[in-house]
Amino acid sequence: MIEQRLQLPNGQSIQYLLDLRARRTIGLKITANGLVVHAPKRISATQLQQVLLEKSGWIQQKLALREANQVAPMQWQDGEPLLFMGQDIVLTLQHHATNKAVTLQGNQLLVRSPQINQPAFVARKVLQWYAQQALPDFTRRVELIAAQMGEKVSAVGLSNARSRWGSCNSRKQIRLNWRLIQAPPHVIQYVVCHEMAHLKEMNHSARFYAVQASLFPRYVQAEKDLKALSPILHRMA
Ligand SMILES: [Zn+2]
Known part of the structure; x- marks a missing residue:
């Protein structure tokens, strides 16, 4: 998996992990590590970027949801x-x-x-x-x-x-x-x-x-x- 960054028109960016595989379609998954993109091996950077930009609304919504659900890790302190x-x-x-x-x-x-x-x-x-x-x-x-x-x-x-x-x-x-x-x-x-x-x-x-x-x-x-x-x-x- 390759770490990538998608630049959005509004100046924000989304970090994601790119997994190139022998497949035909692009698959998006929100995991514990954030966004993971499974894409065909021969996809061009422009093509990939276009698809991700089209889905960026969905991606941002899902990432925000995941963040809201995130639980603070244990500090191992009295009263936790x-x-x-x-x-x-x-x-x-x-x-x-x-x-x-x-x-x-x-x-x-x-x-x-x-x-x-x-x-x-x-x-x-x-x-x-x-x-x-x-x-x-x-x-x-x-x-x-x-x-x-x-x-x-x-x-x-x-x-x-x-x-x-x-x-x-x-x-x-x-x-x-x-x-x-x-x-x-x-x-x-x-x-x-x-x-x-x-x-x-x-x-x-x-x-x-x-x-x-x-x-x-x-x-x-x-x-x-x-x-x-x-x-x-x-x-x-
Ligand atoms: Zn089982």
Whole structure:
């Protein structure tokens, strides 16, 4: 991908990533990295510019929307809001002479340590805590659904992928993104059911969706909820 800049007649400019491929049409996508343009390999600069100028209204609107939806990254400071299984909790930092285990007390996620003024340290402790909560929760969901399906799963693990919520391979290993433990239970359940449905159908065919619907009938709504929540779930890097 090549970094490019589109100069607009009003003096503003739009930065974008250009991806030249063997294709016939120009495709525009707004991603976490901004505008990505997929274009045919042999397109001329003038041609490309013309198309982008024609679409610049749409592009600017989408980019503005994305910016409005952007969530500030974590600062790992006392009092910061966090999300755990759909509940709002508060990061609470307390100076302590020795490192204590991170604990959830009421709606406070308590980190007690001599190093609470080191954001990288706090981040590591909190992420560890989330992963520790995620694995048993996900594993239990997988086991219950496996029993219901009459299937066997060989392993359940956590993933740290930026762009995927889960995966299932032909060796029947299920991996789920630890960030999901921040989401409400129905969203977690939906993703687990989606991956489990892949045990029967390794694709996204109509048959796959039938299996998914049998495991989790309200998957359309849950998928929407997950999409809407996604920026917040990605606050923690
Ligand atoms: Zn899938």
